[in-house]
Amino acid sequence: MAPGDPTDPTAPADPTDPASPSSPDGGVTVQINGPDGTPSSAVVTLIGITLLSVAPALLLMMTSFTKIFVVLAMTRNALALPNIPPNQVLAGLALFLSFFIMMPVLTDVNNLAVQPYLNGNLDFGAAIEAASKPLQTFMLAHTRQEDIALMTRAAGMDNPASAADVPMTTLIPSFMISELRAAFIIGFVIFIPFLIIDIVVSSALMSMGMMMLPPVMVSLPFKILLFILVDGWGLVITALIQSYRGG
Numbered sequence: 523m524a525p526g527d528p529t530d531p532t533a534p535a536d537p538t539d540p541a542s543p544s545s546p547d548g549g550v551t552v553q554i555n556g557p558d559g560t561p562s563s564a565v566v567t568l569i570g571i572t573l574l575s576v577a578p579a580l581l582l583m584m585t586s587f588t589k590i591f592v593v594l595a596m597t598r599n600a601l602a603l604p605n606i607p608p609n610q611v612l613a614g615l616a617l618f619l620s621f622f623i624m625m626p627v628l629t630d631v632n633n634l635a636v637q638p639y640l641n642g643n644l645d646f647g648a649a650i651e652a653a654s655k656p657l658q659t660f661m662l663a664h665t666r667q668e669d670i671a672l673m674t675r676a677a678g679m680d681n682p683a684s685a686a687d688v689p690m691t692t693l694i695p696s697f698m699i700s701e702l703r704a705a706f707i708i709g710f711v712i713f714i715p716f717l718i719i720d721i722v723v724s725s726a727l728m729s730m731g732m733m734m735l736p737p738v739m740v741s742l743p744f745k746i747l748l749f750i751l752v753d754g755w756g757l758v759i760t761a762l763i764q765s766y767r768g769g
Contacts, residue, residue, distance in 0.1 A: 583694050584657055586623045589701040590762050591616040596709030597758055600716045601745050602738050619759065623766050630656035654690065661697040662688065664766065669696040669703075708761060716745050 582588055594612045598604070621628075635653035638644040644652065662685050673692045674681060682688045688696075723741040748754075 583698060584661065585620050586701070586762075586766060587616055587620040588698065589705040589765075590619050592702065592705035593708050593712075593758060593762060596705070597712050597754070600709075600713045601749060602716075602742055619762065623763060624660070627656045627660045658686075658688075658690065658693060661693055662686075664704075665693065665697045665700045666703075669699045672696070672699070704765065708758075708765075712758065715748065719744050719748065 591612060594616060598607065598612070631653045634656065635644070635649045638652070639646065639649035670685075670688055670692065671681070673696045674688075677692060679692070720738075720741050723744065727740065
C-alpha cells in the first residue's frame with residue numbers, strides 16, 4: 523500500500539443493552555441522606571430555613587400563642603390603656619409563655635422525630651408523621667367536639683370514628699376556634715370588675731354634676747390600683763397556664 527492511501531473503515535461496534543433503572547418503576551431516585559443514613563448538612567440547613575419561613579404560621583395555628591396574646595390584649599383594653607404595654611411586649615410575653623406551655627410537646631417532637639431523623643433512623647416522611655402526633659394530641663386535648671363537628675360538616679366529610687382519626691386539615695381550624703372562644707371567655711371575666719369601676723365612677727360624676735369630665739380619666743387610676751393590689755398579671759398568667767394543665 524502506497525503512503526497516503528486511505529485505510530479501510532472499521533466495523534461498527536455492537537450496541538449494548540441499556541442499564542437497568544435504579545428504581546423499579548423506571549423513575550429517578552434522589553438520595554438526600556449520607557452513606558451512613560444520616561441526612562446531609564445541606565438538607566438539614568434547607569429544612570431549617572423552610573421551618574423558619576413557616577414558623578409564624580405554625581406558631582399561630584398549632585400552639586397556645588393565639589389564646590395567650592388575645593387574653594393579654596383584652597386585659598390591656600380592659601384597663602383602658604390601648605398602647606401600654608406595647609404590642610411587642612405582649613407578643614414577647616405570649617411567645618415565652620407559649621414555649622413554657624408547649625415544652626413537653628416540643629420535647630416529644632424532638633425525641634420522636636427530630637433526633638431519629640438526624641441519626642438516620644427515620645426518613646423525612648416518617649419523621650413528619652412522628653412529629654405531628656404530639657401536636658395532634660395537644661390540639662385534641664384543647665379542642666371542643668362541637669368545633670370539630672362544625673369543621674367536619676363544613677368540609678362535607680363523614681364523622682371520624684375516633685378523635686385520633688381527625689385529619690389535621692380539620693383539627694387545626696377547630697383548635698383555633700376553640701382557642702379564640704376560650705380567650706374571649708377569659709377576657710369577659712377580666713372585663714367585669716373594670717366595668718363595675720367605670721359604672722361607679724360615671725354615676726358619681728353624674729351625681730356631682732361633673733358631666734363634662736371624662737369618666738375614663740377618673741376611673742383609670744382606680745383600675746390600675748385594683749390591678750396592682752390583686753396582682754393582676756400574675757392572676758392572668760396563672761389562669762392561662764392552668765387552662766392547659768391536664769392536656
